[in-house]
Amino acid sequence: MNSTGTDSPKSLANHFRVSGHAQDRIKLPGVFWAGLKAIGLSPTVVLRHSELPPTVYSGETFVTTPQNFAIWRSIRELSGDPTMGWKFMSQVETDQYHPTLLAALHARTYRESIERLARYKQLCSAEEFRFTPKGDEMLVEVSWPFAEGVQPPVLLIDAVFALVTELGRRGTKTKLTPKRIELTRPAERDNGLADYFGCPVKYRATRDALVLRTADLALPFATHNDELLQMLAPQFETQLQSGRIAPGTLAQVKWILKRLLSGSRPDLPMVAKELGMSDRTLQRRITDEGTTFRQLLNETRHELVRHYLGDPTVEITEAAFLVGYEDPTSFYRAFRAWEGTTPAEWRAAHLSRRAKRN
Structure with missing residues (x-):
């Protein structure tokens, strides 16, 4: 991936296929349930109507593609409302985004954002994105390889296209609009698509496609955060290369802790809420992995503080605050337990080694 934001249109990977070893196991993230609540629907009622167990909401049960279609x-x-698809994604707050979406939101450009979305979506669900450049246009299409011949619900297609659009709008801080939308379905009254997307909608088309302007793909993201990307992307890339379908519980807990730690003291209930599961379920999963929440919090703080101290512009007291220590004495005691030295001595040695390598 070219991270400069100056790559040519044809450099965008064409088809992001799920791994040949992938299984049809979808873990609906907390952002999904937040989206349901944002549009006024109860997760429990939706699951009952879909003939699925309530353990799907608690995070204890995966769903298949056909079951996901049933939910939509x-x-x-x-709801009886044809606008629910795009509203679902447009009304979810950014701070409720799953880590894979945060990686897309904090990319350098719109082009890099949708590429990260396409790559990392494979870790959560069996969706395949296809990008097709045509002149000054880029066609975005999505498919579900485990659909078993079942047509995807129209609201799901609307939600995916709205997600791609929302990333562009929230990333660039502008009212970005696609060039047009092509849909295989017939027109439906009051679906609000033309108003929300701000572009023409072509019905009874030969494909379902979101058509972007190639020039828009080079737009820089005001939300770019290289520090967060360096924290998240390597983990996602490793999981993709190893063929894992989704990050394990421990990795998810650490991602959330890294997001919550700045100046606060996150506890297990806070993390469980972010993951969309009960405190008891999260505690059981952590125990099954042979560790404790306290140990995970300690490891996460250690990883983060090494990162902060590696940046000479971050004061040591600020680093302590950013990993949740308000008392300097407690921080120094913890750091000595981790590294056997003081933060200042560790930083000096680390920066010295870095200077020699360069």
């Missing part, structure tokens, strides 16, 4: 059909039937 239930959303439409329960």
